[in-house]
Amino acid sequence: MLGRFEQRFGIDLGTCNTLIYQRGKGIVLQEPSVVAVRKDTGMIEAIGAEAHAMIGRTPAHVEIMYPLQDSVIANFDKTTAMMKYFISKIYGRNQWFRRSHVVITVPCGITNVQKRAIEEIIIHKGASKSVTLEEPLAAAMGAGLPVEEPVGSMVLDIGGGTSKVALISLGGIVLSKHIPFGGLSIDRDIIEYVKRAYHLIIGERTAEEIKKKVASANRPNEELKMDIRGRDLVKGLPRTISVTSTEISEILDGFFMLIVDQIRQAMEQCPPELAGDVMERGILLCGGGALLTGLDQRLQSVIGVPIQLAEHPLECVVLGAGEMLRFEALQKKDLNAVLQNNF
Numbered sequence: 001m002l003g004r005f006e007q008r009f010g011i012d013l014g015t016c017n018t019l020i021y022q023r024g025k026g027i028v029l030q031e032p033s034v035v036a037v038r039k040d041t042g043m044i045e046a047i048g049a050e051a052h053a054m055i056g057r058t059p060a061h062v063e064i065m066y067p068l069q070d071s072v073i074a075n076f077d078k079t080t081a082m083m084k085y086f087i088s089k090i091y092g093r094n095q096w097f098r099r100s101h102v103v104i105t106v107p108c109g110i111t112n113v114q115k116r117a118i119e120e121i122i123i124h125k126g127a128s129k130s131v132t133l134e135e136p137l138a139a140a141m142g143a144g145l146p147v148e149e150p151v152g153s154m155v156l157d158i159g160g161g162t163s164k165v166a167l168i169s170l171g172g173i174v175l176s177k178h179i180p181f182g183g184l185s186i187d188r189d190i191i192e193y194v195k196r197a198y199h200l201i202i203g204e205r206t207a208e209e210i211k212k213k214v215a216s217a218n219r220p221n222e223e224l225k226m227d228i229r230g231r232d233l234v235k236g237l238p239r240t241i242s243v244t245s246t247e248i249s250e251i252l253d254g255f256f257m258l259i260v261d262q263i264r265q266a267m268e269q270c271p272p273e274l275a276g277d278v279m280e281r282g283i284l285l286c287g288g289g290a291l292l293t294g295l296d297q298r299l300q301s302v303i304g305v306p307i308q309l310a311e312h313p314l315e316c317v318v319l320g321a322g323e324m325l326r327f328e329a330l331q332k333k334d335l336n337a338v339l340q341n342n343f
C-alpha cells in the first residue's frame with residue numbers, strides 16, 4: 001500500500017500538449033510538448049511553453065522538435081528531458097517522481113516496445129508504481145461517462161497527432177479505430193493551400209491561428225475574413241493577404257470525411273446492443289480538435305447520432321487519469337485518503 005507521503009499523479013503525454021494531474025490539487029501542469037534544440041550541439045534551449053513561443057521565430061541554429069509523433073514517443077531522450085523539466089516545475093526543484101504512484105495514458109494498440117519506453121521514463125526514474133491507461137477510456141472517465149456499467153459509450157478524441165474512435169463497455173475497450181491525422185495535419189493542409197493559392201509561405205503558428213479563428217467544419221452562415229502575413233514565394237518579401245472562412249473550411253472536408261468513415265466502420269462492427277446504446281446516448285467528442293467550429297453539428301447531421309461535446313475537451317484525458325487514481329484508492333480501501341477526500 002502507498003504510504004501517506006507518497007504522491008499520486010496522472011499524466012496525459014500528448015503529441016501537442018502534456019498535462020499532469022496531482023491528487024489533492026487537480027491539474028498542476030498544462031504545457032505544449034515542444035522542445036527547442038541547438039542544431040550544432042544537440043543541447044536543449046527551451047522546453048514547453050517557452051519553446052512553443054519560439055515556433056517560427058528561431059535563429060538558424062535552433063530547431064523546434066515535437067518529441068512525440070502520432071501520439072507515441074519518437075525521441076526518447078528529448079521526451080525524458082521534457083518530462084524531467086515538467087516534474088521539476090511541479091516540485092519546484094530538480095527531481096523525478098520520487099516515491100510516487102503514476103497513471104499515464106497511452107494510445108490504444110501501441111506495441112510493447114512503445115509501452116516499455118513510456119514505463120522506462122516514469123518507473124526507472126523514481127516512481128514506485130506506474131500504470132498505463134488507454135486514452136479513450138481515460139477520456140470517457142474524465143467526462144464522467146459510466147464506463148464500468150454494461151452500456152456502450154463511444155468516444156471520438158481528435159488530438160494533435162492522431163484521432164481515435166473507441167467503444168467502451170464494462171470498464172474495457174470493445175473496439176477502437178486509429179486515424180493517423182489530427183489538428184497538426186489540418187495546419188499542414190492550410191500551409192499547403194495558402195502556398196498553392198496565393199504563392200505565400202506561412203508558418204505553423206499562423207496556420208493554427210487560421211484554423212482556430214476562421215475554419216468551420218460546417219459551411220459558415222456568416223463569412224469571416226482574416227488578414228495573414230507571410231513570405232512571397234517568388235519575390236521572397238513579406239506580403240499580407242486575406243483569407244475567408246469559406247475557402248479555409250473547404251480544406252477540412254477530406255479530414256472530416258475520414259473521421260466520418262471511421263465512425264461508420266466502428267458503428268458497423270459494434271455488437272447490436274452496444275450500437276443501440278450509442279444511438280441513444282450519443283458520441284463523446286473530445287481532444288483539442290473537438291473545438292473546431294461547427295464540428296459537433298456537422299458530425300451529428302451527417303452520422304445521425306447525437307454528438308456530446310465534452311465540457312473540457314483538452315483536459316478530459318488527464319482528468320480521467322485522475323479518476324483512475326481515485327478508483328484505485330477506493331479499491332485498495334485507502335480509507336485515510338477517502339475520508340480526507342484527498343484526491
Ligand SMILES: Nc1ncnc2c1ncn2[C@@H]1O[C@H](COP(=O)(O)OP(=O)(O)OP(=O)(O)O)[C@@H](O)[C@H]1O
Nearest residue numbers: 014015016017071159160161162183287288289291
Ligand atoms: N479552438 C480550437 N479550434 C481548433 N483546433 C484547436 C482548438 N484548440 C486547440 N486545437 C487543436 O487541438 C490540437 C491539440 O489537441 P490535444 O491537446 O487534444 O492533442 P494531444 O493530446 O497533444 O495529441 P494526441 O492526442 O494526438 O497525442 C492542436 O492541433 C490544436 O491546434
Ligand SMILES: [Mg+2]
Nearest residue numbers: 014159287317
Ligand atoms: Mg491526446
